[in-house]
Amino acid sequence: MTKAVQKITLSPSRDIPFEKLVLSQSNVRRIKAGVSVDELAEDIARRGLLQGLNVRPVVDADGVETGMFEIPAGGRRFQALAVLVKQKRLAKTAPIPCIVRDAASEILAEDDSLAENMQRVALHPLDQFRAFVALREKGQSEEAIAAAFFVAPQIVKQRLKLASVAPALLAVYGEDGMTLEQLMAFTVNPDHERQLQVWDAISSSWNKEPFQIRRMLTEASVRASDRRAVFVGVEAYEAAGGTILRDLFQGDDGGWLEDPALLDRLVAQKLQAEAEAITTEGWKWIEVSIDLPYGYGHAMRGLKGEPTPMTDSEGADHARLLAEYRALELEYDGQDELPDDIDARLADLETAMESLDARPLVFDPMEVAQAGAFVTLDRDGKLAVYRGYIRPEDERREQVDVGGDGLASIEGQGSDGEQTLGVHGVGTIITSNGQLLGADLPEDEDDGVLKPLPERLLMELTAHRTLALREAVGRSPDVALTLLLLKLVTDTFRTSGASGSCVEVSVRHLYLSAQSPDLKDSAVAKAVDARHAAWEADLPLGDDAALWGFLTELDQTSRLSLLAHCLSFGINALHEKVNPYGAGISSSGLTRRMAQADIVAHATGLDMVAAGWEPTVDGYLNRVPKVRILEAVRDAKGEGTAQLLDHLKKGEMATEAERLLKGSGWLPEVLRRADLVALDAGAEGQGAPVADVESDQVENIDLPAFLTADLPEENGSMMAAE
Template sequence: MTKAAQNIVLSPSRDIPFNKLILSQSNVRRIKAGVSVEELAEDIARRGLLQSLNVRPVVDADGVETGTFEIPAGGRRFQALSLLVKQKRLAKTAPIPCIVRDAASEILAEDDSLAENMQRVALHPLDQFRAFQALREKGQGEEAIAAAFFVTPQIVKQRLKLASVAPALLEVYAEDGMTLEQLIAFTVNPDPGRQVQVWDAVKNSWNKEPYSIRRMLTETSVRASDRRAVFVGVDAYEAAGGVVLRDLFQGDDGGWLEDPALLDQLVAAKLQAETEALVSEGWKWIEVATDLPYGYSHGLRRLAGDPAPMSDEESAAHAALLAEYRGLEEEYSGQDEYPEEVDARLGQLEITMEALGQRPLIYDPAEIGRAGVFVTLDRDGSLAVYRGYVRPEDEPREETAVQDGDGADVTGQGGDVGFSNWKPSATFAGGTVITSRGQPIGADASDEEDDGALKPLPERLVMELTAHRTLALREAIGRSPDVALTLLLLKLVTDTFRTSSASGSCLEASVRHVYMSAQAPNLKDSVVAKLVDERHAAWGADLPLGDDAALWDYLTVLNHGSRLALLAHCLSFGI
């Protein structure tokens, strides 16, 4: 005979006046967690009590009910109700829905309190995302939803963004197939198709970290921190119809620009507009590029301009700043360190004086007519204008002393072979006109009177004399290491620092500058590029490049270590 199943009898519910309820000491919750009592009170005031209190009759020593009820489960709700009563928003005798446990029950009060707290199942985050979405679809705005659930509008936007991820990916997340951090990464791109495509690519990969997902979703976009975006401005890009992807969950430096082609068009248009102001300066050419390659100025001569003088107002302002700076230095010279406000003021004075000292350069108008300008973007997105570069083909032409086009030198008086008697001459349609002592040579002898004037030496004799001189120089250089090093340095310095191919050196040694045809866009901004450029500029500032004789004298008096350092620098350009 089977035993009949015992029917379950639930504890009855009833409304009990608030002033008949007290908080039980059997409540197991001691540590505050979750929503604050103040927020819970506001929620009860808005929507009422959603869950009844679990109470037990309080009995006296004889086991007789006193008419008061203790609350082992629902203490936070009771505290929220107490706050509303204290604020006079709820009457002291207001009926409170309660589940009343029999005072003689075998279930302990602590058992009820523990069960109510432990058997709760937290809402899955996806359910919360979808609930927010449902509220918005039914007409509630983000601000109203945020106020109702005591969160910020930004959090509501984030939850709604998560709910808008491709449904297939939300199901994967619901089945614990991806983490919340991975799901968050997919929100950076609103295209569901692209989201699914990226997930299919990474789901079986060892590398499916959120940052990798985010990178794949934005790989065809341009960061808002990119110098092109900074130059144009994100507002201008959006005004032109461009779309910006934004990450609501972490810093994104302003987001990603979805239309690189549009961005490049805007950059080109703005760069072109910036160059219009340069046209009036009279330069022969202007080259505009978003990014100039490393070594872009190789082979070009840089004009040496003079800083523009300060106006009277600027000079007076600079003098006043300098006087204040020196006064502060003198006043606090005896102290180990400056007071914070004094140190800050000195820094401001230095910056202001430096700005006044950075004067625009004034160039020779004749040089401007043969020189050009590079216009590009600096690494921080600002406009960069590099003025005063002369191409080799635009250099003033200097005639070389030649005879019959064979390149041999023509002698002066006494058979000396050299350049001391030669002067540049004009170039005519018939070829180069060569002069001696200011007079052209090479004319037919029958056209001139035979007055004992100098006649050119025969070509064969010139070649034989040149061979003797060359061999003598080889012998002399071979036993003079210091002269040999100076000669080598002269040639290498000329190859490295001069932009014109013309050179008066007799040495057949050279550095052929190697140009990197394949290079990353940021090569010229790299640390090593800056080191090379700084070293090159430092040497260039010291070397007397305009005169071979002065350059020879300079190289001769350099100490041994400096000569070797300069040699290494020049040779490095042939690597």
């Protein structure tokens, strides 16, 4: 026998005057959340009431209806209507749509209030994104949408940006196949094809972190903070047709420039223009290069210029600043700590005086006609011009010309026979960075076998060590003296060659033929240059007699310091290619050189980490096979971390390894001190392992601010505005 289906009777709806409505004490909502009542009132005034109130008749003690109605569900909407009534924008007698529950119903008022708040389902974020797109496509501006939903315009831009990701990826997100943070990362590059390529590459990988997605989508781009971009200017790059990728969801340092070739062309053009402007100064040559190697002025003679004299106004300003500085120093002399405002004022005074002191140098016009200048970029992206270098072939020679009158006249000529009086034509050479990154190791050569480091990379690494040793020996007189004695003893007891002087000791300034582009900006390079400049300023180099007198009058400490500095320029710890046919260094000679370099490193306490060397993509990681990259990460961070990288491609692995190794103190074996090798070996494998966790197994977390920023109602629903 078929059971009869019970028919459902819904509560009737009717319009009830506002003045007949009161709040119910049965409403379960006690905590304020979501859109404020005032904002909800404005929304109702704009679009009307989208959802009626749930009400019940109020009865007296005898159970008789009083004509009033209480509201167990919809209290916030009632409060918003009350705001409009108070503002006289809504009449007290205005009819309010209501669903009227029978006063004798078995369903409690608290039950209705709880159900209304719990049974509703918030929109999926993807539906929010698409709804915002629909509103914009129908003519609403981003500002209007933001005003309608009481959020900032930036929030609207972010949601619209998320909706612009490739439809296939939106579908994956809609099915919970990726996290919101991953979807946010894909917005950095609008190219749907590239987005899909990246997702295909990482979807089956352990590492699906947002930072990796962003890096893969911008790997062919240049950061706006790059010194080349700073030099050209982002505005000039965009005016030339360049495009920029931006990230709306996190700081991006100005974004990424998508056309590196255009950027390099603009840099070369601007440097060329700067060089052409300098030609008016009369230099014989100007060399233009984005990167200048350490020792770019090797074998050249530097001119000694004089600062441009201060004007009367500048002199008066400098005197005033100096007087104020000294007065403040005297006033606060003896205090352990200066007040913040006084400390800031002293810093401002120092900056102002340094600006006045940093005046252009004036050179002898006759020497300018022989010399040249270098035009390049400094590490901060500012123009750097190094003036006053004379090449050996351009040095003037004294030529005696006996005229018909028997009188000798002397003319200065360069080695090419040209007269040095007057201005020569300027030859501007524009070069690009000559460093070939990764040229030693093709991508497909990695077979998992730990092979020796490439020859050129060894030379570059040992160039770093050689310069660091020079700096260390230069500040270690006792070590320099021992090293000098070692050279003397070796020469005395192991050789029998004749000598043309009473002593055959000499220092030959070795040019580092193989070096990475950043060597000239390293801390040790600056320390060597500063020490050299300080001595050069004191030494009377133009007169041997005066120099002899100067040296004899130096105290013993200064003599040893000068000895150490001079000897340091003879340091050669370079790994060079062995020539089996006799020219160059032999295998045994190279072994002895490197062993002796270890002795000196130990004696000076050399620490290549403290000297500033770090394993970067360009300087090391992109120059070695993947197995060495993994070995470095394993040494520094442990096996677990290394396993997280072993599935990556070479370039991606190198970039991620640079981030992991930064600050770790890891060094390749060629830069380690021999006396610490055992210690390094004992530390292998002690890095903290990283748990292998699938990123799609991570529990859901709260939505970020751009999704939860004061959406209508506490659950962020698009339908909760009433």
